[in-house]
Amino acid sequence: MSTDKTFGDYGGQYVPESLMPAIEELTDAYERYVLDDEDGFMDEFRRRLADFGGRPLPLQHAESLSARYDTAVYLKREDLLHGGAHKLNNALGQVLLAKYMGKERIIAETGAGQHGTATAMAAAHLDMPCEIYMGETDIRRQRPNVFRMRTNGAEVTPVTTGRGTLKEAISETMRDWATTVETTHYVIGSVVGPAPFPAMVRDFQAVISEEAREQAIEKEGRLPDAVLACAGGGSNTMGTFAHFVDDDGAEPRSAGRSSGQRRRDGVDLYAVEAGGSSLSVDEEEGVAPNSASLSTGDEGVLHGARTKLLQDSHGQIMESHSVSAGLDYAGVGPELAHLVDEGRVEAVNVDDDSALAAFHRLSRDEGVIPALETAHAFGYLEEHHDELGDFVVVNVSGRGDKDLETVLEETEKRDLDVAPDISVLRSAAGEEGM
Amino acid sequence: MALERVFADEPAFVPYVAAGDPSDEASIEYVEALERGGADVVELGLPFSEPIAEGSTIQGAVARALEAGMTPQRYFEFVEELDVDVPLVCMTYYNLVYQYEHPETGESEAVASEATSGETASRGPRAFVERAAEAGIEGFVVVDLPAEEAGPLRAACDDFGCDLVFVIAPTTKGERLGSMREQVSGYVYVQARLGVTGAREDVSDRTEQSLARVADWDVPKAVGFGIKTGAHAERIIAAGADGVIVGSALVDIIAEGHEDGADTVAVADRLEAKARELKEGALTGARRAGAETR
Incomplete structure (x- = not known):
């Protein structure tokens, strides 16, 4: 360090x-x-x-997801930390x-x-x-x-x-x-x-990967093929990656790697950003309907650091957007920006819809209600599980109790197969009104 | 390095306004009114969307100017349209300097070099200073650029004959003073109190201490943060400052006029009167300091 x-x-x-x-x-x-x-x-x-x-926290084998994706999926349960994240x-x-x-x-x-x-x-x-x-x-x-x-x-x-x-x-x-x-x-x-x-x-967050790395070896006898964490500012991301950064495999990374050709000897790190409703930007209004500064931002200076930012062509900072408040930020940690430039971390993103569906899937299939931030990582897992290898660790950065109102509201706007029928809430509310 | 000249004979009054607040037309009138009222240098704010060192008054000014469409390119045209003789200092935040692309030399080179660090002849501090100097800006205050990170901007200022002003805070001590002393030119901005910009009812007791720390520097010392009245200006000059910097007390007048729908001429008259009060206060302070010395 x-x-x-x-x-x-x-x-x-x-x-x-x-x-x-x-x-x-x-x-x-x-x-x-x-x-x-x-x-x-x-x-x-x-x-x-x-x-x-309440540390140390478990690295839990996610049985339903593992079966669904035919991959060993493990959850690093940071949602169990006191405070819920x-x-x-x-x-x-x-x-x-x-x-x-x-x-x-x-x-x-x-x-x-x-x-x-x-x-x-x-x-x-x-x-x-x-x-x-x-x-x-x-x-x-x-x-x-x-x-x-x-x-x-x-x-x-x-x-x-x-x-x-x-x-x-x-x-x-x-x-x-x-x-x-x-x-x-x-x-x-x-x-x-x-x-x-x-x-x-x-350094304070690195305890996540310090534990997860040891637990991975304990449970599967080897390092994971891929580690996923959501990324807003990037603190759970860096904490989840810190002790895996040096596990980059012996061979240099090939640029044109695609599904089925992943390296077997290193731990791939995926920072999953909020794609919001769209990756495009509205320069006129100064609004980016996403928070994907690693994926789409340009280098600039904000809040004390030079990093990747959502900004307009003049250097004014854009208003970002995400369904999850914790990812809704126009900048990102400078070390994470650097690791992405170096090719050590892959910056990816999923949109609001995918995060919401993942929220419901994890809640229904694993009994873990994730924060909407966390749900983005699971959205990526759903979309790209066949490219991630046989052993995947996902950081459950927080629990979703805080997001229930938002999820209720956002779910009603969409037609999601995986969402529960919540008409019972409406009929109960209706009776109360009378 | 030219701005020193302004402080040579008498104490300087240095007003700040945000360019384009609340519109380009009104803002031009206001800067000219400040000159009539006795301004010796004008700090002309180039608005940035995240003004982390500003209190609510100047945040409001920045928001109004951005809302009215101010951009860095437009800012330099604004400077060219101003009909004033006083030197102008550009006050801004580093991201706008860092991102700036010179409209004429920009296009071709920028694409090729963007992949490296963003700092090239056509983009970044050098391009920014080049364009500013063309427009008639003589110096810069970049609020979130400490001396440690100022190398590229300092070099560009040297190349184009501009001054780079640094802010000395009440907390600035030791080695940091040394590195700022090495790089500063034009004048040193002595921050009278901790915190953010904003007009206050009193003069900070820390002003004297802060002035003492830079007493032997060979650049003029201008004090800012919280100065509102002629009496404040008098006291600060009497304490040994070479100039007073006043922003929020002037922006308050602009904000009030904007809210009340007052016409531009009336607001300009109020600004001119306030400027005169502050300049008179500074002159009285200088007489007092002279009398005390004798």
Whole structure:
């Protein structure tokens, strides 16, 4: 693990001057406590991840999916982490680090609300005051998570600029940080932002692949052929890939590989982005009806890092879209962008429809209700299972309870074979009305 | 490096407005009114969709300007249309500089070189500075570009005879001061307080401390962030600054006029009066500082 500020052409520290000293202080703390394990930081982190978070988490054989695809499919069950998503790995690490640094207050942005709830839980657990910035569109579509944050004692501040989603929430949290930087730590929720955040968040999330790699060898006696994770900002993605990145096989990657010709000796890594409703963009309106910055974005600078972005030809940032709030972001982690450029990670995407169908399929066939973010990875599995080899690991980055309202709404708009008949809800509601 | 000249004889008043707020026509009138009111340099904002260092006032200005259709290409035409003698400084965010493609030299080269790093003669900092210099811009403040990442832009500024202004925050200390001192030219923007832009009711006590840290730099020191009245300007100049930078207090006037549907001339008159108040305050501050020295 390196403390380099850049990953190839990506990364760096593009922030207003008032934040630079805080970023230097954080870099120093990251090196001392996380990389050099000073004062037993990593031991305490791991102990709390076990006792408070519930780690280690299973790598579960998915029997129905394995039969359906004639492939050994395993689920890395991050949905079982306390809070219901992988987010606590990072939130707990950063809140604990803030404590070691002597900070008095925690701020964070949230999109789907999963990072906000994880940060609120970690802050309550470690007795730190906490304020969460959340776009008002996201507040509307993620009400249960807003209530969870409030229950844990966090302030939730609505962000009303732009479309009121993750991008605006990050900008607003950076503004707070620029004002309160001397006493406050900004717990960024993904592998984005200025160095050292992308590397540090990856290191906290890397526990996912550290466990999964060992569990894979334990269960199947070998490494998986393919590992899938959904990608928005990319924190579950980088966490799921981190310990597999070096398992790239002995031979150089061939460019023209297609179905049936995959390498047998390396672990293929697939970052599944939100294709939204379409991969095209509306330059006039500044809107991209997707969040596929790895697949369709161009290099640029946003929120402190040089990375791949959804932007117009002038460099103005586009409004992204996804049915899942947690993937709805115009940028992506710089290391992930680099790994895609290098050919180590394959950037792929599935659309809203495919993610919704996958949500229902996993719920019905495996008894696991995935987050809509996670469902994208399973959408890709459904569409491309015959190209992924005989042993596939999919990260279940979070559980879907938070998404039930959205799923209900979106399912009614579509004709999905796999969706359940929910007329019982309507008739019950009708009786109540009388 | 030319902007230093503006600060030589008397304290400078440096207003900020976003170009194109709320329309190109009105915005041109406003910049000209600021010059009549005594502006010595104008910081002309090139609006970016994610203005992370701005408070709600300037976020509003940026949103109005973008809504009205401002783009980097249009911005340079706007600068060419301005009938002012004061030097202009372009204030923006790095992605617009980084993505900029020169309309004349762009097309052919850009395609071939895009695969590498995006920085070429026809695209990126060099193309941006070249076009800006053609239009008459003399300097740049790039809010999210710290000295560590500023190499390509600094080199382009050197090639086209432009200044690169850096912001010194209350938290800037140690080695970082050194690297900014090496690269800065024109003037240094001393951020009077932590946080984002926005007019305030008082002058930050940290202004003096911040000024002290750059006292021996050989570029003029202009103080900004939160300055609203002639009395604020007076106090800041008396504390040893060479200039005051005022944005939100002026943008508030534009925003109010826009909301009330006031005509452009009336808003321009208000801006001119506010500019005069701030410039007078600065001059009074200089007299006070002179008297105290004697």
